[in-house]
Amino acid sequence: xxxxxxxxxxxxxxxxxxxxxxxxxxxxxxxxxxxxxxxxxxxxxxxxxxxxxxxxxxxxxxxxxxxxxxxxxxxxxxxxxxxxxxxxxxxxxxxxxxxxxxxxxxxxxxxxxxxxxxxxxxxxxxxxxxxxxxxxxxxxxxxxxxxxxxxxxxxxxxxxxxxxxxxxxxxxxxxxxxxxxxxxxxxxxxxxxxxxxxxxxxxxxxxxxxxxxxxxxxxxxxxxxxxxxxxxxxxxxxxxxxxxxxxxxxxxxxxxxxxxxxxxxxxxxxxxxxxxxxxxxxxxxxxxxxxxxxxxxxxxxxxxxxxxxxxxxxxxxxxxxxxxxxxxxxxxxxxxxxxxxxxxxxxxxxxxxxxxxxxxxxxxxxxxxxxxxxxxxxxxxxxxxxxxxxxxxxxxxxxxxxxxxxxxxxxxxxxxxxxxxxxxxxxxxxxxxxxxxxxx
Amino acid sequence: xxxxxxxxxxxxxxxxxxxxxxxxxxxxxxxxxxxxxxxxxxxxxxxxxxxxxxxxxxxxxxxxxxxxxxxxxxxxxxxxxxxxxxxxxxxxxxxxxxxxxxxxxxxxxxxxxxxxxxxxxxxxxxxxxxxxxxxxxxxxxxxxxxxxxxxxxxxxxxxxxxxxxxxxxxxxxxxxxxxxxxxxxxxxxxxxxxxxxxxxxxxxxxxxxxxxxxxxxxxxxxxxxxxxxx
Numbered sequence: 001x002x003x004x005x006x007x008x009x010x011x012x013x014x015x016x017x018x019x020x021x022x023x024x025x026x027x028x029x030x031x032x033x034x035x036x037x038x039x040x041x042x043x044x045x046x047x048x049x050x051x052x053x054x055x056x057x058x059x060x061x062x063x064x065x066x067x068x069x070x071x072x073x074x075x076x077x078x079x080x081x082x083x084x085x086x087x088x089x090x091x092x093x094x095x096x097x098x099x100x101x102x103x104x105x106x107x108x109x110x111x112x113x114x115x116x117x118x119x120x121x122x123x124x125x126x127x128x129x130x131x132x133x134x135x136x137x138x139x140x141x142x143x144x145x146x147x148x149x150x151x152x153x154x155x156x157x158x159x160x161x162x163x164x165x166x167x168x169x170x171x172x173x174x175x176x177x178x179x180x181x182x183x184x185x186x187x188x189x190x191x192x193x194x195x196x197x198x199x200x201x202x203x204x205x206x207x208x209x210x211x212x213x214x215x216x217x218x219x220x221x222x223x224x225x226x227x228x229x230x231x232x233x234x235x236x237x238x239x240x241x242x243x244x245x246x247x248x249x250x251x252x253x254x255x256x257x258x259x260x261x262x263x264x265x266x267x268x269x270x271x272x273x274x275x276x277x278x279x280x281x282x283x284x285x286x287x288x289x290x291x292x293x294x295x296x297x298x299x300x301x302x303x304x305x306x307x308x309x310x311x312x313x314x315x316x317x318x319x320x321x322x323x324x325x326x327x328x329x330x331x332x333x334x335x336x337x338x339x340x341x342x343x344x345x346x347x348x349x350x351x352x353x354x355x356x357x358x359x360x361x362x363x364x365x366x367x368x369x370x371x372x373x374x375x376x377x378x379x380x381x382x383x384x385x386x387x388x389x390x391x392x393x394x395x396x397x398x399x400x401x402x403x404x405x406x407x408x409x410x411x412x413x414x415x416x417x418x419x420x421x422x423x424x425x426x427x428x429x430x431x432x433x434x435x436x437x438x439x440x
Numbered sequence: 441x442x443x444x445x446x447x448x449x450x451x452x453x454x455x456x457x458x459x460x461x462x463x464x465x466x467x468x469x470x471x472x473x474x475x476x477x478x479x480x481x482x483x484x485x486x487x488x489x490x491x492x493x494x495x496x497x498x499x500x501x502x503x504x505x506x507x508x509x510x511x512x513x514x515x516x517x518x519x520x521x522x523x524x525x526x527x528x529x530x531x532x533x534x535x536x537x538x539x540x541x542x543x544x545x546x547x548x549x550x551x552x553x554x555x556x557x558x559x560x561x562x563x564x565x566x567x568x569x570x571x572x573x574x575x576x577x578x579x580x581x582x583x584x585x586x587x588x589x590x591x592x593x594x595x596x597x598x599x600x601x602x603x604x605x606x607x608x609x610x611x612x613x614x615x616x617x618x619x620x621x622x623x624x625x626x627x628x629x630x631x632x633x634x635x636x637x638x639x640x641x642x643x644x645x646x647x648x649x650x651x652x653x654x655x656x657x658x659x660x661x662x663x664x665x666x667x668x669x670x
Contacts, residue, residue: 016575056542056577064543071540075577 006188010083010148010205012044012231014076029080033072034061044072044200046227065224068180069200080203083234085146087174087190094140096133096169101268103440104134110262111138111240115147115208120239122214122254122261126433127244127370127399130268132162135210136169138240139191143173147207149191150232154219156181156195157351158212158371163193181348196225202232209233210240213371215247215392244370244399245392245429266437271408273430273437274401276394278384278414278423285383285417288320293327297382297415301328304378305335305360311378313363314397316386318343321363324382335360342367370396375404378411384423385416394426444472445547446532470546478528482521482670491645492521493670509645517652517663519642521670522551529669533641537580545583548668552638553587555666561634562591566651567620569596580640584668590638591629594620594651618650622658631659642667 002008003019008028015023015030022028035041040049045066054061062073072078100108107123114121115138125131135151142149151166153159156179163177176187178194192202196211196219209232211219219225233239241250241259253259267273281294293301304311315324321339328335336359338350347367353359354374362368366388379400381389389397394414401410414423442451449472486495490506502510510516523529536544556563565581573579582590596619635655639648642665652663 053543057579057582058577060577062540062542062577064541067539067541073540073577075574 004188005081006086007186008079008081009086009188010081010203011201012078012080012203013201014070014072015079016076017070018079025081027081029082030077031080032074033076033078034063034074042066042072043078044069044228044231045224046231047224066200069197078203083148083205085148085207086188087143087146087148089146090172091144092140093143093170093173094136095171096136098133100130100133101270103264103266104130104268107262107264108134108137111135112141114138114240114260115142115238118207118236118238120241120259122241122243122246122250122259123264124246124261125242125244125264126267126273126437127396128267128269128273128373128403129244129264131212131242132165133268134264135240135242139166139170139208142208143170143190148205150199150202150206150209151191151193151212152196152199152209152229152232153212153371154196154216154225155213155367155371157348157368159193159195160348161372162212166191166193196229199225199232200228202228204231204234206233206237208238208240210242212242214241215243215245215250216370220247220249245395247392265433266440267403267408269405269408271402272434274398274410274412275430275434276398276412276414276423276427278416278419278427280417280419281415282417284415288315288323288327288382291323291326291330293324293331293382297380298328298331298333300380300413301335301361302331302333305333308360309378310354310357310359310374310376311361311380312368312374312397312400313361314369314379314381314389315363315365316383316388318365320382321365324363337361337363339363340367341365366393366397368400369393370399372400373403374400376407376410377401378413380411380413380415382415383417384414385418385420387422389422391422391425391429394422395429398426398430442470444475445470445544446475446535447472449474468550470550475528478526479532480524480526480528482524485524487521490518491642491670492519492665492667493642494524505645509649513649513653515653515656515663517645517649517665519645519648519665519667519670521642521667522548522555523669525641525643525669533669536583537576537640540576540578542578542583545580545586549584549586552584552666552668556585556588556636559636561636561662561664562630563588563636563638564593564630564651564655565590566637566639566648567592567594567596570598581638584640585638593623593630594654595623597621618654619647620651620654622654628659630655632661635660635663637663637665639665639667640669642670 001019002013002017033043035043040054040061042063047065053064056062060074062071139149159179167175173191174189175191176189177184178198254261318341325339340347340350340362354362379397398412401412402408444451451469482494488495488503490502535541568579637648637651648665655663
C-alpha cells in the first residue's frame with residue numbers, strides 16, 4: 001500500500017494499491033495496465049499476452065508474465081507521478097576517501113562525461129578492475145546536480161554486495177535497496193540499488209541508470225527486463241552498462257553505434273588476471289554421479305583445508321552439490337563448508353558465513369560466478385567441460401581469484417574430461433587481456 | 441510443448457504408469473511430476489468423517505474439532521477434502537488466490553471435475569465478496585469449477601450490521617456473524633434437494649457451516665461439503 005505520495009514519484013503502481021487519501025491527488029497520471037490495440041500487451045513488462053491465458057471472468061485480463069512482481073490487470077490502471085527530483089541539496093556527497101589509479105581515473109572521468117552528456121555507454125573492465133570505485137565520481141556529480149540515480153543488476157547477490165559499499169561512499173545520501181527477498185520498505189531515495197526485476201515498478205524515474213553485470217541471466221536475452229529498463233530510465237537519461245564479459249547483444253549495439261565503449265584490461269592493483277590450469281581427469285562425471293571424487297581432487301581439497309586456504313568449488317548442477325559434499329565427507333576431510341544454489345532459502349546466510357571467514361569453502365553452482373568478492377580465495381571447477389559453463393561464466397569464475405592486494409594471485413583449477421571450446425575461449429580471453437595489460 | 445504451470449519446467453510427454461493402466465480418461469497434465477508429488481491427496485489416508493482431515497493414530501473419529509461442532513450446532517455436516525493443506529498447497533493458494541494467478545485454476549479443475557462428475561446434488565460454490573471481486577477479479581471457487589455445472593445461490597452480505605440487535609429473534613441470533621445471504625430469486629431451486637457446497641479450503645469450518653445453515657434454512661434436504669484442501 002502506498003501511503004505517501006513521494007512513493008509514487010517515478011513509479012508505476014496499480015491504482016488500487018494507493019491509500020484512499022491519495023487516490024484523487026491531482027498530479028497522478030493513470031494509464032491502462034494492459035493495452036488492447038494490437039492484441040493484449042502488458043504496459044508494465046511489455047509482454048504480448050495470449051488471450052486464453054490472460055483472461056479473467058467478466059472480460060477482464062491480467063498479465064501472467066510479470067505476476068511475480070504483483071499482478072497488473074485491466075481492473076486497475078497504473079498510477080504514475082512524474083519524477084520531481086526532490087532531493088536535499090548536497091554539493092559534495094562523496095564520503096569515500098580512497099584513491100583511484102591513473103587508468104581508473106581515466107575511466108571514472110569518462111563515466112562523468114557519459115552522465116553529463118546523457119549517453120549510453122559500456123564500461124568493459126576486467127574482473128577485479130574496481131568497477132564500483134570507478135563509478136563514485138560520476139555518481140557524486142549526478143547527486144550534486146540533484147539527479148536521481150539507479151544501480152541495478154540481474155543478480156540479487158550483486159545488489160546485496162553493492163549496497164553497503166555505495167552506502168559507505170555516500171553516507172549522507174538517501175538510499176534504498178530493493179530485491180525480492182528484502183524486507184526493506186520502499187522509500188523515495190536519491191540512489192536506488194535494485195535487481196533488474198524491481199525496475200518494472202519504475203517509470204521515467206532515473207536520470208542516470210547503471211546496469212551492473214549486464215550480460216548475465218536473467219537480464220541477458222530477457223525482453224521483459226529490457227523493456228523494464230527502458231521504462232525505468234527518463235527518456236533523455238544516461239545509461240551505463242558494466243561487465244567484464246560483454247555478450248553478442250552488446251557487441252552488436254556497439255557496432256551499430258548505439259553504444260559507446262571504454263575498456264580497462266588491468267586490475268586495480270596492477271597485477272595480471274590469474275591464468276587457468278586445466279586438469280584432465282578420466283571418468284570425472286561418472287565418479288561424481290556415484291558421489292565419488294578422484295583422489296587427486298580430494299588431495300587438493302584436503303591440502304587447501306589444511307593450509308586454511310579458502311576456496312570456492314564450482315559444480316554445474318544443483319544435484320551435483322550433495323554428491324560432491326558426500327564425496328568430501330566420505331573421504332574423511334574435516335572441514336566446515338556449505339552448498340549453495342539459486343533457490344537455496346539459506347543462500348544469503350551461507351554466503352555471509354563465508355564472507356565472515358567462518359567456512360573453509362563453499363560448494364556452489366554458477367550463482368556465485370560473479371559480483372561477489374571473498375578476499376584471497378582459490379577456485380576449483382568440477383566438470384568445467386559442462387555446457388553450463390559458458391566462456392563468460394568461466395572468465396568470471398576465474399575472476400574471483402586474486403582480487404585483493406594482499407594476495408593478488410591464486411589458483412584457478414579447471415577439472416574436466418575434455419578441453420572444450422568454452423574452456424579454450426576462456427583461456428584465450430584471459431591471456432588476451434593480460435597481453436593488453438602488459439602494453440599499458 | 442507446454443510448461444508446468446507452477447515451476448515453468450517444460451512438460452515433456454511425462455505420463456505416470458498409473459495413467460496408462462487406468463481405464464478413466466487421461467487427465468490433461470498441467471504441472472510436472474515433482475510439483476505434483478508435493479501435494480498430498482487425502483484419498484489414500486484415513487480421514488475424519490466430519491471434516492475430512494487426515495487422521496493420525498491418536499485422533500478419534502470424528503476429530504475433536506468435529507465433536508465440538510456436533511455439540512454446538514443443530515445440524516450434522518460432513519465435509520470431504522481432496523488434499524492436505526500442506527506447504528505446497530499453502531504456496532499454491534498464495535499464488536492462485538492471493539497473487540491472483542487465475543491460470544492456476546487449471547492445476548486442480550480437472551481433479552475436481554473428476555470428483556463431481558457423478559454428483560447428483562446441486563453444486564453451490566461459496567461466494568466471495570464484492571470487494572474481492574473488484575480487486576481479485578474472480579471467485580477462486582468457481583474458477584476451480586470451470587468444467588462443472590453449479591448454481592451461485594449465495595452472496596456475501598454487504599453490511600452485516602444492518603439489523604439492530606433488539607430486532608433479532610432467536611433465529612437471527614443463530615445467524616449472528618452469518619456472512620452470507622441467499623440470492624432471493626433462487627431460493628426455490630433447492631427446496632428438498634441435496635446440495636453440495638464447494639470451497640477452496642476448510643480451516644475452522646465456520647465459513648462453510650454458515651453457508652450450510654443458510655441452505656438448510658432455505659429448504660435444502662441435505663447439505664454436504666467438498667473442499668480442495670483441509
